[in-house]
Amino acid sequence: MSRRALTLLVAGFLALALAVIGAMLPVPYVVLSPGPTENTIGDVSGKPVIAISGHETYPTQGRLSLVTVAYQGGPDNRLDLLTALRGWLDPTVAVVPEETLFPKSTSAQQVEEQNTQEMTDSQQSATAAALNALKIPIEKVVTVAETDKGAPADGKLKPGDEITAVDGTTVGELASVATSVQSRKPGEQVTFTVRRAGASAQVQVGTVAGKDGKAKVGVQMRSGYRFPFKVDISVGEVGGPSAGLMFSLGIYDKLTPGALTGGMSIAGTGTIDPAGQVGPIGGIEQKMVGARKAGATVFLTPAGNCADAVKAVPAGLRLVRVETLDGAIKAVDALRDHAGEVPACPAG
Known part of the structure; x- marks a missing residue:
């Protein structure tokens, strides 16, 4: 073999080796792809998604x-360059910077915990929205989310405690609990009446001065609701708030005579608040692909996502624009009964 040929062979081998090594290098990107769908009026793993x-x-x-939406990658399991390149070539997935899902200031575990909490909050809001739509009375409550380590409330108030009164005065809003505590002088005791494990108890907690000089006990609280009957929602490891609309529709359907869908396969997405307002979500392109693959012919689309949805809607999937739970119910009623036009995402 000539010296020139040997040089070219070695150079080619080195180039190939560098390309292989480069393809295996981790990169700070995440691949988003269509995830599983779950029928909110059906079962998952033999258990009803919604049990009332x-x-x-x-x-x-x-x-x-x-x-x-399913994802690959993240700070604890980074993608290699080859996987990212394959994702860029696949129109059904998206490759986004890692910080999109995992902000630098938070760990992967914190992101997972946040997604889990958002799912829990979404289920509460979805239930409240459905019951409000049906004019079924519900009651606002304040619950303990967590206590600050080393604060007076630490070890006395527990996550999940429902605060019903402060110093004998009934409370139902976060602001009223805070106002009642701050009305004390730092160092004084506050008596919380809480509902814990179905029983009522009184808990005395000392106060300390906060940065503003006002009394505090070191408790983080969140708003919630007490419902007149039990609604359990089970979807496995799905997290985040974007299933709110579909949970509300599933609850509404189970609590009303007749089949809301009339047998149609309808998918959708959107956050929801207790008043029934539907909000936009992320990953709309991947969610539509997943819906169509699962057989859906109608996709309930938050108005705020319409502009992106119309650019990537799969063939055979009809987009229906929704802004409220009431609007979504009316749209599904109209589709089922073939009763005229329904709101659509505008083209272009």
């Missing part, structure tokens, strides 16, 4: 599917 006890329910049919 203490109130009459009605049989239903069809599908009201929540949709999800």
Whole structure:
């Protein structure tokens, strides 16, 4: 072999080796792809997604599917360059900077915990929205989220405690609890009446001065609701708030006579608040692909996502624009009964 040929061979081998090594190098990106769908009026792993006890329910049919986005990568399991390149070539997935899902100031575990809490909050809001739509009375409550380590409340108030009164005065809003505590002088005791494990108890907690000089006990609280009957929602490891709309529709369907869908396969997404307002979400492109693959022909789309949705809607999937739970119910009613036009995402 000539010297020139040997040089070219060695150079080619080195180039190939560098390319292989480069392809295996971790990169700070995340691949988003269509995730699983779950029928909110069906079962998952043999268990109803929505189980209602203490109130009459009605049989239903069809599908009201929540949709999800799966991801690869993250700070604890970084992608290699080759996987990222494959993702850039696949129109059904998105490759985004790692910080999109995992901000630098938070760990992967903190992100997972936040997603879990957002799912819990979403289920509460979805239940409240459905019951409000049905004019079923619900009651606002204040619950303990956590206590500050070493604060007077640490070890006395527990996560999940429902605060019903402060110093004998009934409370139902976060602001009223804070006002009652701050009305004391730092160093004084505050008596909390809490509902814990179904029983009422009184807990005395000391106060200290906060940065503003006002009394505080070191407790983080969140708003919640007490419902007149039990609504359990089970979807496994799905996290985040974007299934709120579909949970509300599933609850509404089970609490009303007849099948809301009329047997249609409907998917959708969107956050929801207790008043029934529907908000936009992320990953709309991947969620539509997942919905269509699961057989959906209608996709309930938050108005705030319409502009992105119309650019990537899969063939055979009809986009229905929704802004409220009431609007979504009316749209599904109209589709089922073939009763005129329904709001659509505008083209372009």
